[in-house]
Amino acid sequence: QITLKESGPTLVKPTQTLTLTCTFSGFSLITRGVGVGWIRQPPGKALEWLIFIYWDDDERYSPSLKNRLTITKDTSKNQVVLTMTNMDPVDTATYYCAHRGNGDSLDYWGQGTLVIVSS
């Protein structure tokens, strides 16, 4: 059974760096083909694909946010960590982590964590 859960701060100040952790179970990030990443959704708006990391350490970024995003994995802890620098109120959103499925689909999602950027 695959599960993912996001954790991190609910409130961050403008210009600060956001760090979110995705803790997962039911699979390993050393298995060929596996990927885990992040998607966000501002309140009332659409999903936005952010960044993914794969079993072979390959990383893929949203071009519009590439300069602000970092992703790392800890295979011993079954965790993936997202770092986003220079947070702005427009970055207020629910942040989801997800497991890459067949055909680059996202077959398992975490429950999401709401991040509010405000002074």
Add this chain to the structure above:
Amino acid sequence: QSVLTQPPSVSAAPGQKVTISCSGSSSNIAINYVSWYQQLPGRAPKLLIYENNKRPSGIPDRFSGSKSGTSATLGITGLQTGDEADYYCGSWDKSLSAGVFGGGTKLTVL
């Protein structure tokens, strides 16, 4: 502005059929798989369709997917009030080297 284009809303009566379109380009839908997600109010998205037309275990056959050229379509038959949700298409974009989503379609079952 989302890379994939969906209608903002669709509606139909209970028991009827509805289709939701997703329009892309030669760098995404035309050459890569399409997936579809259902997002109930206040919930995380859920995978409905992957690889254009395949259903994960547990997804009823009322939900179907198809793809032609640079467009894809989600079909839902036998509409139920519980199907009221936002629906998103997704794909991989070769030019961006990143995943992309549509802007979402709100389904209302009248």
